[in-house]
Amino acid sequence: MAGNTSIRSPRGLDINGRCLAMAALLTASPFTLAVTPYNGEGHIMVTPSDLEWGPVGSMAPGAQISIIEGDLAKEEPFTMRLKLPADYVIAPHIHPAYERVTVLSGTFHFAHGKEVDRDKASALPEGSVAIMSPGDPMFGYTEEEVVIQLHGTGPWGIEYLNPEDDPRN
Template sequence: MKLKTFCTHATLLGIASSALFTAAASDNHHYTPGQGGHIMVTPDQLDWGSVASMEGDAKITIIEGNLAEEAPFTIRLRLPENYIVHPHVHPAYERVTVLSGTFHFAHGDTFDRDATMALTPGSFAIMAPGEPMFAFTEEETIIQLHGEGPWGIDYIHEEHDPRN
């Protein structure tokens, strides 16, 4: 496949996956800037919903932004015990902060538990656009992601994408 064709397909796939990711989560975004444009939210105010682009009982809350727009966003993912995030890529830099639990995270296009690093609360990771990654949990884990949209997720192996 020629590079130009590949880039066109990758861009279209990124836009489509961003729309699917956003559609599942758009009802969860109800935080509006207050005085001076500040957004202040306590954990009990978070509205969690399903994530169309992730299997099982993963939940999302969008704290800031619209994932389909070219703008900053902040989201949280709540992943259940023994959850696997299959190898995937994102169209933009991903910045992950672990808030609770342990997020076992690694770079690569093949899932390998032994290759992961255990990221405990307060740990931080930055992943470059298009670089494959995967993760798993052993306990309920909450991570916060922030970056610039449009956002999306493309799985390395099509059979792991619940949107198919």
């Protein structure tokens, strides 16, 4: 972000100053991706079998991540996938940048809110898209295994509204 732009979380915290630290914590998980380079200049082509999955240090156990492109700690485009097991809950949280989610498989239940309220969640079946603004609190849950793809521009991170929900604490 350039200039004096400042994003504030619902609790009034300045997100900009924390972006890099949050992204570093998010990327502290042991995950990698081995992609066979495509011969075309600047192109990335990945098949599902190319993806390598690993745990997500910033999410409750069970979630897995695969980075397709980008460094989440840098101001650059990124694309990642999250694989969430059945009966998984993503506690209320915020992000420092727009979150753009596409549901690739399963049904992801997603909502804006400071508390998990399943009655407020929208069931997003395969092919659905959700776009959430920076600093807006959100939560999600699954009833079956779900794979979602997120893309945007980093640095990327996650801040839980309740610090007790943060597995890094």
